[in-house]
Amino acid sequence: MKPIRLSAWQFHLMTQVYVIGTAFILLPGPIISSAKQYGWVVVLWATLYGLVLAFGYLYLAKLYPGKTLVEIALQAFGKWVGGFISLLYIIFFIQIASWVTRELGDFMHINLMPRTPISFFHIMILLVSAYAVSKGIESIALVNELLVPYLYLAFWVPIVIMLREWNWRYFHVSYPFQLSDVIIQTRFVLAFPFMETVAFLMFIPFVQGKVKIPFITGIAFSGLMLTGCVFISIGVLGVYRGQKLVYPIFSIFREMRFTGFIEHLEAILAVNIVLVVCIKLCILFYCAVSGVCQLFKIEKRNIVIYPMVWIISAYSLLFMNIVELLDWVKNYLFEYYSLFAVAFPALFIVAAKWRTTGRLMKKNGSA
Template identity: 40%
Template sequence: MENARIGGWQFFLLVFNFTIGTAFFLRPGGMIAAAKQDAWLVPLWAGGAVILIACLWLILAERNPGLSIVQICIKAAGNKIGGLIALLYISFFIQTASWVTRNLGDFMKSTLMPNTPISVFHFMFLIVVCYASVKGVESIARVNEFLSPVVVLILVTICLFAVSEWRWERFEPMFRLNVWETVKETKAIIGFPFLEVITLMMLVPYVKSRVKTALLLGIGLATLLLSGIIFVTIGVLGVTRASHFTYPLFIIAQELRITEFIERVETTIVIVWLVWIFVKLCITYHCAVTGICQLFRLSDRTWIAIPLMLLVSGLAITFSDNVVENIEWDKRYIFQYASIYGVVLPVLLLILTWIRRGREAA
C-alpha cells in the first residue's frame, strides 16, 4: 500500500469537495423541475439518509482496521469471490471517473468552446490527473486543502451578489409537495452525488485521526451547501426558468452585474467548477489506480495510471451522445446502480466479516 498519511482536516475537505464536486452544477435544474419551489429540501433528506448509510461504511472500516474497501473485499470474502467484488468496485471507480470526465467535456463544449472536439477537454484534464495520481494521495490532499477556501469564497461571493435579483414570491406556495412522489422523482440525488462517497473508503487507511467526524461532517456540509445553492437558484431565477436550464448556476453568473462596468462573471464560476471537477476526478482516478495495484499486488502505480487515461477517456466518449441523454440515464438508473456499491455490497461485506470473526473465535 502507498506509504502516505493525511490529516483528519484534509480528509474532511476531500469528502466535502468530492460530494459537492459536479453536483452543485448539474443537480439544481433537475431537482427544481421535479420538486418546484421546495426543491431545496431534497438534498436535506437525501444527505440525511446517506449520513446514516455512511455509519454502515464506518462500522465496516472499524471491523477491518487499516484496510481499504478493495482489501476488505478480499479479506472478508476470500481471494476468488472477494477479488471479484473488488474488481466490481474498481470498475465503479473507473466509471465514476469517466462520468466526471464526460460532464466536463459536455459543459465546455456546449457553453464555452462548441467547435473544439470533446476528447481534447478529456485529455487536457486526464494528463494532469494522471500525474497527480502518480504523485500520491498526500499531494492531492495538499492541493485540495490549498484550493478549497478560494473556490468556496468565489461561490459564496457570487451567490451574495446574485441576491440583488432575489424575489421571495418565487417560493410561493411553499411546502406543498407530495412527499412520497417527490422522493420517487428525486431519489437519483442519493446515487449521485451522495452514494459515490463510498469511493473515499479507499482513502480511510491513510487518515491519521478523526475519520468518523471528517466523513460525516464532510457529507453534512456538502448537503447544506447544495441545498443553499438550489435555494438561491430558485430565489434568483424562479422555478420556471431554472428548471429549463441544464446549468442554471452558470446562467446566474452570466447575467450577474456587480457594478455598471463588471459584467459576465461566469468565468469565475467556471473556475470553481473546474477546480471541483479536478478534485473529484483526482480522487476517483487515484482510487481506481490504487485498487488495481492492491488487487494484483503491484508496487508501481505509474504503469497503471498512464494507460488508464485511455480507458477513462474512451468510456467518457461512449457513455452518451449528448448531455440530455446523459441526464436521462442518470434520472432512471443512477440510484439503483450506486446503491449496489454504496449499500448492498457493504452490507454483504459486513455480514461476511462477522461470519469470519465468528469462525476465528470458535
C-alpha cells in the same frame, strides 16, 4: 510504496470537495424540475441519507481495521469471489471517473468553447489528473487544501451579492405536489453524490487521528452547500425557469452585473468548476489505479496510470450528450449505485460478523 498519511483536516476538505463536485452545477435543474419549490428539502433528506451511509462505512472500516475497500473484499470473500468484487469496484470507479470527465467536457464544450472537439477536453483534464495521481493522494490533498479558501470565496461572495435579485414569490407559486411521486422521481439525489462516498473506504485507513468527525462533518457541510445552491436557484431564477436550465448556477453568474464595466462573472465560476471537478476526478482516478495495484500486486502506479487515461476517455463517450447522461442518472442511477454503496458493504459487514461468531463458537467449543 511509501506509507500514505492524510491529516483529518485534509480528509475533511477532500470529502467536502468530492461531494460538491459536479453536483452543484448539475443537480439544481433536475431537482427543481421534479420537486418544484420544495427541491431544497429533497437535498436535505438526501444529506441525512448520506450521513446514514457514512456511519455504515465507518462501522465497516472498524470491522476491517487498516484495510481499503479492495482489501476488505478480499478478506471477506477470499481470493476468487473477493477478487471479482474488487474488480467490480475498480470498474465502478472508472465509470464514475468517466462520467465526471464527460460532465466537465460537456460543460466546457457547451458554455466556453463550442467549436473545440469534446475529446480534447477529456484528454486534457485526464492527463492533468494522471500527473496528479502519479504524485500520490497526499499531493492531491495538499493542493485541495490550498484551493478550498479561494473556491468558497470566489463562489459565495458573488452569490451573496446576487441575492438582491431574490424574489420570495417564487416559493409560493402553486404547483401540483405528490410526496410519493417526488420521492421516486428524486431518488437519484440519494445516489449522486452521496452514494459515491463509498470511494472513501479507499482512504480511511491512511487518515491520521480520528476519522469519524471529519468524514461526517464533510458530508453534512457539503450537503448544506448543495441545499443552498438549490434554494438560491429557486429564489433567483424561479421554478419555471430553473427547471428548464441545464446549469442554473452558471446562468446566475452569467447574468450578474456589479457595475457598468464589471460583468461576465461566469468566467470566475468556470474556473471554480474546472478546479473542483478536477479534484473529484483525481480522487476517483486514484481509487481506480490504487485498486488495480492492490488487486494485482503492482508496485509502480505509473504502469497503470497512463493506460487508464485512454480507458476513461473512451468510456466517457458512451453517452451522446449531457441530456442523455442526466436522463440515465434520473432513471437508473439509484438502483445501480445501490449494489456498490449498500449491498456489497452490507455483505462485508455480515461476513465479518459471521467470521467473528464462528471464531467465538470454536473457542468456546475447544474450551
